[in-house]
Amino acid sequence: MIAPRNNLTRVVSGLIGRNKPPIEIKILSFKKDRAVVIRLASAEQVEVVEDGFDHRSFFCNETDLPKLIRDIADREFPRSHQLKISLKRN
Template identity: 35%
Template sequence: MSFVMALISIESLRPHVLRLLAKVDPPAGVELLSFKRDRRVAVFRLPEERYLLVEQGFTRQECSVDASGLSRLLKATIKREFPRSHKVRVFKISSPEELIKTHPRK
């Protein structure tokens, strides 16, 4: 089940995401959406300290990375997908299958 966490400032986004990912159990993760919800980046925690980053926006790709490379990859991806954003929506999701759902507007 997913729920909206909040609108997070772009400056504090990367440490916030890394902190959330440290607390979840595999295969749960975090989804980042632009304010208009037209671009998304999802990061899932996998077993054995691996992470899956799914990018759906300006570019569409999936990357598997270990814990040491996650911060650097996340920084580059945030810069590419949210270049003019000041705030980003953060959702906690329980599995990769939840990416299919759209998040309703209130």
């Protein structure tokens, strides 16, 4: 699915709310050269892997996830208006 960057947290929160863990959400730039992977094992355990300009991993819970996604999206996708989002159920 293609989603606008300004609605990214709303789209990701909707995907998490509609699907039960374990799931993996992959957010790619339109050129597919930068990615953010969100692995949700449970509501208390969320892993966010940043693979693009920076290569980092973060661990947080579901309540801290929207702010973390906004911060990472501002850093990884500064000039992208459209992002590709894919969902994988494990």
